[in-house]
Amino acid sequence: MGDVARHAGVSSQTVSRVSNGYPGVIPETRELVLKAMDELGYRPNSAARALKLGSFHTIGVITFSLEAVGNHRTIQAISVAAAKAGYAVTLIPVDLPTQSGVEHAFGRLEELAVDAVAVIVEVHLLDRAKVVLPRGVPTVVVDSDAGDEYTVVDTDQADGARQATRHLIELGHTNIRHLAGPESSFAAQRRVDGWRESLSEAGLEAKEVMRGDWSAASGYEAGSILLADPDCTAVFCANDQMALGLYRAAAEAGRRIPEDLSVVGFDDSADTPAYSPPLTTIHQDFAEVGRRSVAAILEQLRTREHKPGTSIVPTRFIQRASTAPPAVSS
Structure with missing residues (x-):
């Protein structure tokens, strides 16, 4: 710092500021100092600055599977929003979706230099695990029914499912099956609820739910069983990846999409327009989830107050070519 001050012709205090x-x-002085830093290859010591200021400008993100498209896009959105606010992100993956896995992840917070935490885990594990957050660490829970204890940012999962199901009902389908996510998933259960509510409102039967693990492979396996029902003319899939697996199962069963089978997904993944045919789906605004999560964290950092409550991000129906009225029996 002294070298930079001499090179720029200013005081060390000015360089520090x-x-x-x-x-x-x-x-003009700021430009002189920045130019001197660049010419001398000087980089501020972030660790020392953090100790001095009491802030690391880092947000910890705790999550389960990094393979799930939803989690991946949520993490990306939080990272982008954090970067715009001048914060870095430290990812803390939970190796196992168990109490001990969650406890270990939270325990690591005591070892890591983070100012706040965004948690992307299922609420039932938060409730059951003996998790104790470090005192004074602002926390936001993302896409989970964490109730009144936490600050929550969530996508309107149930309404997205209702939009998907109502679309199929309006097309004239009466046997609409659901390919759901894991039973342990809050998001999956909310989508099941929305599907059932819409069918009930229309006076239609909600038949047995088939479940997958969010992957295309599980969509193919569950879809192969589901399509054994010859009267099924439409399927609402809990995410786009499982819908992709269902596409393969339909092709092998000789069921054309959308002539013989209408399919709706959930997420609006970047590659869904390239499906054959392009997939009708529910758009999740992951960028807005990221912005609201970081905004909530920054508000807690600014006020030093914990404000429990839930911020709901709307979903949007995207119609493409994978849905059509059911074929008329000859």
Whole structure:
């Protein structure tokens, strides 16, 4: 820092103010200091600055599977929003979806330099695990029914399912099956609820739910069983990956999409327009989930107050070519 000060012709205190982002340095002087830093290859010591200021400008993100498209896109959205706010993200994956796995992840927070935490785990594990958050660490729970104890940012899962199911009902389908996610998943259960509610409102029967694990492979396996029902003319899939697996099962069963089988997904993944045919789906605004999560964290950091409550991000129906009225029997 002394070298930078001499090179720029300013005091060490001025270099410190520029380095730490303090106001009160005239633009011309700030440019001189930044130029000197660049020419000398000087980089501020972030660890030392954090100790001095009491802030690491880092958000910890605790999550389960990194393979799930929803989790991946949520993490990406939080990272982008955090970066725009000048924060880095430290990812803390939970190796096993168990109490001990969650406890271990939270325990690591005591070892890591983070200012706040975004948690993407199922609420039943938060409830059952003996999890004790470090005192004073702002926390936001993402896509989970965490109730009144936490600050929650959630996608409107049930309404998305209702939009998908109502679309199929409006097309004239009466035997609409659901390929759901895991029973342990809050999001999957909310989508099941929305599907059942819409069928009930229309006076239609909600037949047995088939379940997968969010992967295309599980969609293929569950879809192969589901399509054994010859009267099934439409399927609402809990995510786009399982819908992709269902596409394969339908092709092998000789069921054309959408002529013989209408399919609706959930997520609006980037590759769904490239499905054959392009997939009708429910759009999740992951970017907005990320923005709201980071905004809630920054508000807690600013006010030093914990404000429990839930912020719901709307979903949007995207119609493409995978749905049509049921074929008329000859």
